[in-house]
Amino acid sequence: xxxxxxxxxxxxxxxxxxxxxxxxxxxxxxxxxxxxxxxxxxxxxxxxxxxxxxxxxxxxxxxxxxxxxxxxxxxxxxxxxxxxxxxxxxxxxxxxxxxxxxxxxxxxxxxxxxxxxxxxxxxxxxxxxxxxxxxxxxxxxxxxxxxxxxxxxxxxxxxxxxxxxxxxxxxxxxxxxxxxxxxxxxxxxxxxxxxxxxxxxxxxxxxxxxxxxxxxxxxxxxxxxxxxxxxxxxxxxxxxxxxxxxxxxxxxxxxxxxxxxxxxxxxxxxxxxxxxxxxxxxxxxxxxxxxxxxxxxxxxxxxxxxxxxxxxxxxx
Amino acid sequence: xxxxxxxxxxxxxxxxxxxxxxxxxxxxxxxxxxxxxxxxxxxxxxxxxxxxxxxxxxxxxxxxxxxxxxxxxxxxxxxxxxxxxxxxxxxxxxxxxxxxxxxxxxxxxxxxxxxxxxxxxxxxxxxxxxxxxxxxxxxxxxxxxxxxxxxxxxxxxxxxxxxxxxxxxxxxxxxxxxxxxxxxxxxxxxxxxxxxxxxxxxxxxxxxxxxxxxxxxxxxxxxxxxxxxxxxxxxxxxxxxxxxxxxxxxxxxxxxxxxxxxxxxxxxxxxxxxxxxxxxxxxxxxxxxxxxxxxxxxxxxxxxxxxxxxxxxxxxxxxxxxxxxxxxxxxxxxxxxxxxxxxxxxxxxxxxxxxxxxxxxxxxxxxxxxxxxxxxxxxxxxxxxxxxxxxxxxxxxxxxxxxxxxxxxxxxxxxxxxxxxxxxxxxxxxxxxxxxxxxxxxxxxx
Numbered sequence: 001x002x003x004x005x006x007x008x009x010x011x012x013x014x015x016x017x018x019x020x021x022x023x024x025x026x027x028x029x030x031x032x033x034x035x036x037x038x039x040x041x042x043x044x045x046x047x048x049x050x051x052x053x054x055x056x057x058x059x060x061x062x063x064x065x066x067x068x069x070x071x072x073x074x075x076x077x078x079x080x081x082x083x084x085x086x087x088x089x090x091x092x093x094x095x096x097x098x099x100x101x102x103x104x105x106x107x108x109x110x111x112x113x114x115x116x117x118x119x120x121x122x123x124x125x126x127x128x129x130x131x132x133x134x135x136x137x138x139x140x141x142x143x144x145x146x147x148x149x150x151x152x153x154x155x156x157x158x159x160x161x162x163x164x165x166x167x168x169x170x171x172x173x174x175x176x177x178x179x180x181x182x183x184x185x186x187x188x189x190x191x192x193x194x195x196x197x198x199x200x201x202x203x204x205x206x207x208x209x210x211x212x213x214x215x216x217x218x219x220x221x222x223x224x225x226x227x228x229x230x231x232x233x234x235x236x237x238x239x240x241x242x243x244x245x246x247x248x249x250x251x252x253x254x255x256x257x258x259x260x261x262x263x264x265x266x267x268x269x270x271x272x273x274x275x276x277x278x279x280x281x282x283x284x285x286x287x288x289x290x291x292x293x294x295x296x297x298x299x300x301x302x303x304x305x306x307x308x309x310x311x312x313x314x315x316x
Numbered sequence: 317x318x319x320x321x322x323x324x325x326x327x328x329x330x331x332x333x334x335x336x337x338x339x340x341x342x343x344x345x346x347x348x349x350x351x352x353x354x355x356x357x358x359x360x361x362x363x364x365x366x367x368x369x370x371x372x373x374x375x376x377x378x379x380x381x382x383x384x385x386x387x388x389x390x391x392x393x394x395x396x397x398x399x400x401x402x403x404x405x406x407x408x409x410x411x412x413x414x415x416x417x418x419x420x421x422x423x424x425x426x427x428x429x430x431x432x433x434x435x436x437x438x439x440x441x442x443x444x445x446x447x448x449x450x451x452x453x454x455x456x457x458x459x460x461x462x463x464x465x466x467x468x469x470x471x472x473x474x475x476x477x478x479x480x481x482x483x484x485x486x487x488x489x490x491x492x493x494x495x496x497x498x499x500x501x502x503x504x505x506x507x508x509x510x511x512x513x514x515x516x517x518x519x520x521x522x523x524x525x526x527x528x529x530x531x532x533x534x535x536x537x538x539x540x541x542x543x544x545x546x547x548x549x550x551x552x553x554x555x556x557x558x559x560x561x562x563x564x565x566x567x568x569x570x571x572x573x574x575x576x577x578x579x580x581x582x583x584x585x586x587x588x589x590x591x592x593x594x595x596x597x598x599x600x601x602x603x604x605x606x607x608x609x610x611x612x613x614x615x616x617x618x619x620x621x622x623x624x625x626x627x628x629x630x631x632x633x634x635x636x637x638x639x640x641x642x643x644x645x646x647x648x649x650x651x652x653x654x655x656x657x658x659x660x661x662x663x664x665x666x667x668x669x670x671x672x673x674x675x676x677x678x679x680x681x682x683x684x685x686x687x688x689x690x691x692x693x694x695x696x697x698x699x700x701x702x703x704x705x706x707x708x709x710x711x712x713x714x715x716x717x718x719x720x721x722x723x724x725x726x727x728x729x730x731x732x733x734x735x736x737x738x739x740x741x742x743x744x745x746x747x748x749x750x751x752x753x754x755x756x757x758x759x760x761x762x
Binding site: 060062063064065077143146147148149150164165166167168169170171174255256257258259260261271274275276277278 | 405408409411412430431434436520521522523577578579580581582586588591592597725726729730733736737738739740741742743758759
C-alpha cells in the first residue's frame, strides 16, 4: 500500500494536528485522502443497502405512497418460501458447477500463457476476447444460437442428447447452458489472474526441481499449484461471489425458465421487485443475498489461510 | 474545430488543443440545450404536460395525434415513448417520484388498481356523461377500463381480442375442417403431428401466451363467472372444477403434442412463434389480434394469401358460450391526479374521440372501439379480418380482460410464472391451484 500511494508533502506543507500528523510521518496517506472514495461508497452502496434493510421490514410495499414499518413478515415469508429454497439450491448448484467448469481450464490456460512459447501472445489475445464483449451481447448471441427452431441447437442438440434441440427448454439443459455461457465469458478473466500468478513463481524453484529430476507434470503439481494457492483463493472468491449474484445471463438467456427451473436468487429478487412490485420482499431477499455472499467470502478467506497474508514463498 | 484549422495553427501542446476543443464543444452543447429548454418553456401560455406511452410499432400514430393537438393547444403535450418491455416498472418508478407523467398509457383494470387505491388518478366518470366522450366509445370497452364502476381511462388504441389464427393452405393440403369445433381441432392436431408440422405455435417461454389457453378453456368449460369470482377476491375460484378440467385439458394437449416438443424454449416476444406460423412450420396459433400486423410486416405473402382466423372452439360438456372473447379490450389513457394542467390533460384524452385519430388507428391496422367504427371498417387494410374481429367483439356476451392484467400486478405476474411452470410440467393441477390461491391470499392480507 505504501508503495503505491504517493507520499504526502513533507514538513513545509500546512500541518494538521492529531493523528493526521503522525500518519504523515510514517508515510501513509491521511484518512482524508480516502474521503472521496468513502463518500462515493457510502452514497451508492452503504446507504442503499441500509435503505433496503429498512424496506425489508415494510411488508408488501409496491412503490406507491410511502413505506411504513410493519414488522418481519417478509423475513418470515422468506424462510417459509419453497420457491426461494429451490432458488437457493439452484444458485448453489450454479456456483459449484461454474467453479468446477472454470477453475481447471482457466488454471491450465493461465499457466500455459505465463510461459514463453511461440504464438503465445496471439493466442492469449484471442482467448481474451469474450471478456471484452458485453454480457448482454453474449447472452443474446447464445440465445439466438440455442433457439430450437431457427438456431444451431437444432443441429447440435441431437449430438448432446437433445433430439429436438430443446436445450433451453429443459431444466438440466438450461442450467448447463448458464454454466457454459457464464464460463465462456469469465474464463479469460480468471486465466489472466492465473497468468499473473504463475509469472510470479520464481524460476529457481523450477530449476531446482529439474535438477532433482522432476518432469513437467510433477513440477506443475509440486511447484506451480502450491505457489498459486493465494491466486486460486482470489479467483475462487471472485467466481463464487460472481455466480451468487450473476443476473444478466439468467435474465437474457433463460429468464428463469423453463417454468422456474433456472430462477436463481438474484433473478428471483429482480422478479419480486420489478415484475411483481413487491419491493419489501425483494429487499429482504436482497439483504439476505448480501449477508450470504459476505459470509461466504469471509469463510473462504479464513478457511484457505488467505487472510493471514503469509507469503507463499516463506523462507526463500 | 476542423482538423484543417488545427493543422494550420502553430504547434501547440496537444493538451492545450484538446482542452480548447473540449471547452468549445461543451459550450456549444450547453447553448443547444439552453435553446431547446427555452423554446419549449417559452411557448405561448407556458408549461407542458408529459404523456407516457408504450413504445412499439404503433407509437407514431400517437405521435401524430400529439403533433396535431399541439397545433391548437397553448399548453404543449410532450410524448415520452417508453420501451415496451420496460414500460410497467418505469411507470411505477415515475409515479412514485416528482417526475411523474401527467397522462399515461395503461391496460385498465388491475394495471391501474394500485394507483386508484392510492388516490393518484383523476376520476373521469363525469366526463363520460358529456360531449365529446359521451357515446363516443363502445360502452363495454369503456367499462373494461373502469375500476369499481368508476371510469379512469379513455380508450386510445384498438381492441385486441385473442383469435385462433391458422394457415388455410396447410388445412386445404391435408383436407382438414376449420378448427372452430373441438373435434375439428383434435383432427387437425393429430394430422399435423403425423406430417411433422407443429399443430400450434406457442411462445411458452414468455409465459403469457400460454395463459391465453387457460383463459379460453376455463371460459368455455365454466363460463366467465369462474374468473370474475377470482377477480373479486374469491380465492376458492382457483380450485373451481372448471379450472381443474381446463388444466387437465392442457395437460392432455401437451401430451398429444399439440404444441410440438420445443415450446418451452420458444418465445413470442422474439418473433419465434409468429415465424413458425408464418413459414408453415406450425399450422395454428392462439394469439392476440396484434399478431396479424406482425405477420403482415414479417410474412406479407402469408398474411395476405394463406392466413385465416376463427374463434376458439366450444369444449364438449362445457357450459360457457363459444362467442365469449378474452384478450385486451383496449388500451387507455389515465390522468395523474397531481397534474398541474388538468384542463389540458382532459382535453388531450378527449382528443382521442376525434374522427381523425380513429381513422389513423384504422389505417395502422387497429380495429378501433368507437361507436361508429362499423361504418368505417371498409377502409381497414384487410376488410375481411377487420369485419371478423369487430363482429367477434360486438357479438361477444363477455369480453374478459387478460387475467394477468385484470388481477393486481402482485398476483398477475406470479400467475404468468406459475402458468410457465405448469406448461413445463413442474407443478401438478392441484399444486397450481393451491399456489395461486395462496399467492392471492398473501397479496390481499398484506
